[in-house]
Amino acid sequence: MSRLVVVSNRVTLPQKSGDAPAGGLAVALQAALEERGGIWMGWSGKSSGSKEPQPLDMRTHGNITYALTDLTKTDVEEYYHGFANRVLWPICHYRLDLAEYGRKEMAGYFRVNRFFAQRLAPLIKEDDVIWVHDYHLIPLAAELREMGLKNKIGFFLHIPWPPADVLFAMPVHEQIMRGLSQYDLVGFQTEHDLDNFGGGLVREGIGERLEGNKFSTYGRTFKGGYYSIAIETEEFARFAKKAYNNAIVRKARQSVEGRDLIIGVDRLDYSKGITQRIDAFDKFITLNPAYQNKVTYLQITPKSRSEVPEYEQMQRTVAEQAGRVNGSVGTVDWVPIRYVNRSVARPVLAGLYRLARIGLVTPLRDGMNLVAKEYLAAQDPEDPGVLVLSRFAGAARELTGALLVNPYDIEGTAHAIARGLTMSLDERKQRWEKMMEHLKVYDINRWCDDFLKDLASA
Structure with a gap:
């Protein structure tokens, strides 16, 4: 069985004895990782003024290795507080009036995704399956492909996906759509979100929807699906x-x-x-x-x-x-x-x-x-x-x-x-x-x- 590699903005570490149980998502991902053996990588939540990256904080619990990376204060401001949460979040929630686009923040978002890819790539084995989570990391597959990785890479979006009229008001919508095309499977919460995604491709003339929820765009064919997240x-x-x-x-x-x-x-x-x-x-x-x-x-x-x-x-x-x-x-x-x-x-x-x-x-x-x-x-x-x-x-x-x-x-x-x-x-x-x-x-x-x-x- 292939090893599973999960990548998310933040990582849920195993609960200490006596703590309240973790949420269902953490429990499910930890179970899947434990079964296959694997890595869960993400931001440690720490930021520093240093521009030189510290070594990954590697922690092994059972069959899972947790790989945590620090970010600089500039990274956090531009990637997390900036583009992710002041552009992508409001747009995906249909709030164009609250989206504050800035080229500096946009550049920081793509820069941090490249940084994540550079830190992750040396850990990847040839038959690993990579599962990327949420809007913070949409460009990650494109960065990994650029480095030559041919692994299966899936993406799941935990928030809504807006219709074309909303999405394409974002100045960098093409880079975002191109980033999603680099995954083998793009998962959404509902069929409505999946239809918004496919409809946007067709409406803008940048792709087509094929049979079996497959999409063709930017020279790639990949699958879409909807998977309503649940609890234990x-x-x-x-x-x-x-x-x-x-x-x-x-x-x-x-x-x-x-x-x-x-x-x-x-x-x-x-x-x-x-x-x-x-x-x-x-x-x-x-x-x-x-x-x-x-x-x-x-x-x-x-x-x-x-x-x-x-x-x-x-x-x-x-x-x-x-x-x-x-x-x-x-x-x-x-x-x-x-x-x-x-x-x-x-x-x-x-x-x-x-x-x-x-x-x-x-x-x-x-x-x-x-x-x-x-x-x-x-x-x-x-x-x-x-x-x-x-x-x-x-x-x-x-x-x-x-x-x-x-x-x-x-x-x-x-x-x-x-x-x-x-x-x-x-x-x-x-x-x-x-x-x-x-x-x-x-x-x-x-x-x-x-x-x-x-x-x-x-």
Whole structure:
């Protein structure tokens, strides 16, 4: 069996004894690497002023070698904070208004990808299979091909892929499309993303879509596919059941004092629709005054990319908005919105999911959204909660038992919250069981196996 080489912007190292379990993606990739033997390479998260690269930090655990590289402060600013997160991220989330293109940052993005390739190439054996993850590393295959590597190389995009009208507004769209053409398999979250990709090639006259989801462009033929990322469903369900009795979760349950709990969990990001969600909750209370003092909305939002000005501004905006709603509809003995602006330990989070009557997952645009899947897996089968889900999340194409909403429709989302809180037990169970059966079949291991099987045959 060929050795597997995984490359991602950041690397998930094995958990120390006593730590909470890693997320499903890390578990699946580590299992695949352990089975085949392999390497997981990525940025260490450290930056320095030195222009001379330090040796790779190589760590071996079992059958896996972790290869970590530092970056310079300039690299981090231009490649990560710059082009990746101020151009590719907003464009892939349909936010042309937030994309700030600069030639210096673009050059830094391609330079760091070349640097990754130079560090990775000496580690590669002739029959290794290489799996590259996410928008930070789109040009990596092109750099490896330039060095003469003929290995099978797959790419998976964890975020949405936009339609042609959005993508081709980016000045360097041709270099990005050319970079993707150098892979043997390009994987997306949904069929919609795959169609956007193929449609863009055809519309701009730079390629064609062949039978069997194959594409021909820039002198290469390669395969595309969609692979909806998942979680470790049954393991997370067992974990959540146990976590429900976590000491912090017990305190949270007592503090709710018999009120229905609504939970939202998101990184602090403009794509997550947090401000619209707070408005929808405010509208729900206004339209349903009988729920005053009978419901609590818990929004957990860890800080994200605070070095990027848009995110720093958003942090202030969300905090001010939550404070405004609490001030306008709250009472002496009731704080309607509890806003937590930091990370919460995974056992606590799993227990809170199980406690919540509604999971409010309403991104403006999302590749998949695993919070929706974790919320469902955490539920008590005898008394499951209701998932209120944005139709613009990739997960909406799988989780058909959710209450689907347009997050831009504030009043519509407010009505969905009311419907979820009044839904009968029989309907809740029927909807949940349908989605849970799907998640048991299409779990993270199935996702990993399906991608690698298609890459092997590409």
